[in-house]
Amino acid sequence: MxxxxxxxxxxxxxxxxxxxxxxxxxxxxxxxxxxDEKGIRENARKLKAAFAWNPGYREYFAVKATPTPAILKLLREEGCGADCSSLTELMLADRCGFSGADIMFSSNDTPPEEFQLAARLGATINLDDFTHIDFLKDTIGAIPETISCRYNPGGTFSIGASEEGFQVMDTPGDAKYGFTRAQLTEGFRKLRALGAKHFGLHAFLASNTLSNAYYPTLAGILFQTAVELREETGCDIRFINLSGGVGIPYRPEQRENDIAAIGEGVRRKYEEILVPAGMGDVAIFTELGRFMLGxxxxxxxxxxxxxxxxxxxxxxxxxxxxxxxxxxxxxxxxxxxxxxxxxxxxxxxxxxxxxxxxxxxxxxxxxxxxxxxxxxxxxxxxxxxxxxxxxxxxxxxxxxxxxxxxxxxxxxxxxxxxxxxxxxxxxxx
Known part of the structure; x- marks a missing residue:
C-alpha cells in the first residue's frame, strides 16, 4: 500500500x-x-483481454451509469454494446450508433412503449418476470426468436471472507427483480412454444463487490442452472449474462479487483460445468458500469x-x-x-x-x-x-x-x- x-x-x-x-x-x-479518455480505453481493453478465451464475449455497458453520448461512442469504438433500461436510454443508444444485437434491454415493470422500441431496434430483450411473457407477446405481436430471462435465486447470496479479505453478501430474496427457479423452467417452455429459438440467462446478485470470487461464483450458479434448463426444456441457450456487480475501491485502503483473475476464474467454471455438458459454445456477456467508468x-x-x-x-x-x-x-x-x-x-x-x-x-x-x-x-x-x-x-x-x-x-x-x-x-x- x-x-x-x-x-x-x-x-x-x-x-x-x-x-x-x-x-x-x-x-x-x-x-x-x-x-479520463486514456483510462477508460485502457480499462475496456483489459476487460476484453480478460475474457478473450470466450469467442462470443461482449461487454454491454450499463448506460444508466453514465448516459453521455461522447462516453458511449468511445466505448462503442472499443467494441462494447449498450445495456439499456428505459425508453430514453434506448433512444440514446440508437442515436449513438448502437443497433440490433449491440443493445441489451434489461428493464422491470416495463411500459409497453419501451418493449415496442426495443423490438423495433432489434435489441435483445431480457425479461424480468414470468408475467411479462404474455405482456410482451400482446405488446409487440410475437415473441422474438432470441430472448433472455433474468434469474433471482432468492434467499441470501454470500461469499465468506475471500482471499482479498472482503465478504460479499446480499439478499436476492428481497430484490424486486427476476424469475424464480421454477418460473425459469416454465418460462423457457412457454417462450419456446411461442416461437423463441435462442435463449439467454441473466442474474445480478450483489453490488459493488471487491472480491475476485464474485463473478466466478455467480458464473457457477448460472452455468449449472443453464445446464439444468437445457435438460428440462430442450432450449438452445446461446449466452449467459453475468451482468454487473464487479466493484471499485472507493476508499484508498481498499484493494481493487483483478479483472484478469476474475476472467480466469469464470473460465475455470466454464470448463468445469458447461464444456462437459456439451455447451462449450455459449457466449459470456457482462453489463458493467461502475467498473468501466467509476x-x-x-x-x-x-x-x-x-x-x-x-x-x-x-x-x-x-x-x-x-x-x-x-x-x-x-x-x-x-x-x-x-x-x-x-x-x-x-x-x-x-x-x-x-x-x-x-x-x-x-x-x-x-x-x-x-x-x-x-x-x-x-x-x-x-x-x-x-x-x-x-x-x-x-x-x-x-x-x-x-x-x-x-x-x-x-x-x-x-x-x-x-x-x-x-x-x-x-x-x-
Missing part, C-alpha cells in the same frame, strides 16, 4: 495535475465532471466558504445535486485538495454543498490538508452514477461534463444547464 509523504492516508491520485486543472477551470467554470471520472469543485461553529465546515460550489451518492447512501468518495497531496492532513472538515438539506455533505469529519478559498478539490470515482443521478432540487442546475483526451487536450461533452433549461418545461399561464 502506498502512502502520501504526510503519512496520514493511503495515496489515491487524481488523473489530472494542478497545472492541467488550472488550465481546464480557466475554460470551464466549476463544478464539472471530468473524464475511477475514470471525478467531480471538480472549488472551495468558496468556511464556517466555524460546532464543527469546521468547508463550503464548495458543488452540491448533492451534482453527486448524490454521499447524501443518499452515506457513500464514501475520496477527496484530494489538488496541489496539496503531500501536505499534512491535520485539519478535520465537513465538506458541504449549498442545498437546504443537512445531508448535503461530500465528507464528514474528514482529515484533509488546510483548505483555503479558491482551492480546487477533486472528488474521486464519480465516473459512474455521478452526473447521471443529478437533479434540480433547490433550482440547482446540472453541471458540465468535460473529457480529458489522450493527448492532454479537453473537450466539452455536455454543457452546463442554464436557467432557461430549468424553466423550459414550466407552464406559467
Amino acid at each position: 502506498i502512502f502520501s509523504e504526510s503519512g496520514c492516508f493511503p495515496l489515491k491520485k487524481p488523473f489530472v495535475t494542478l497545472e492541467q486543472l488550472r488550465a481546464i477551470t480557466a475554460r470551464y467554470p466549476t463544478p464539472f465532471h471530468l473524464y 475511477p475514470y471520472g471525478c467531480l471538480v469543485t472549488k472551495a468558496t466558504h468556511f464556517k466555524h461553529t460546532y464543527k469546521e465546515y468547508v463550503g464548495v460550489d458543488a452540491c448533492a445535486a451534482n453527486l448524490m451518492r454521499p447524501a443518499m447512501y452515506g457513500a464514501y468518495h475520496h477527496i484530494t485538495v489538488v496541489g496539496k497531496e503531500d501536505a499534512p492532513c491535520d485539519h478535520k472538515y465537513d465538506v458541504t454543498g449549498s442545498l437546504c438539506e443537512n445531508n448535503d455533505k461530500f465528507a464528514v469529519d474528514r482529515m484533509l490538508p488546510e483548505i483555503q478559498s479558491g482551492d480546487l478539490l477533486v472528488i474521486h470515482d464519480t465516473g459512474a452514477h455521478g452526473f447521471s443521478m443529478g437533479y434540480n432540487y433547490n433550482g440547482k442546475l446540472r453541471s458540465a461534463e468535460v473529457l480529458l483526451r489522450e493527448d492532454g487536450s479537453t473537450r466539452l461533452i455536455r454543457r452546463a444547464e442554464t436557467p432557461e433549461d430549468y424553466f423550459s418545461t414550466m407552464i406559467f399561464d
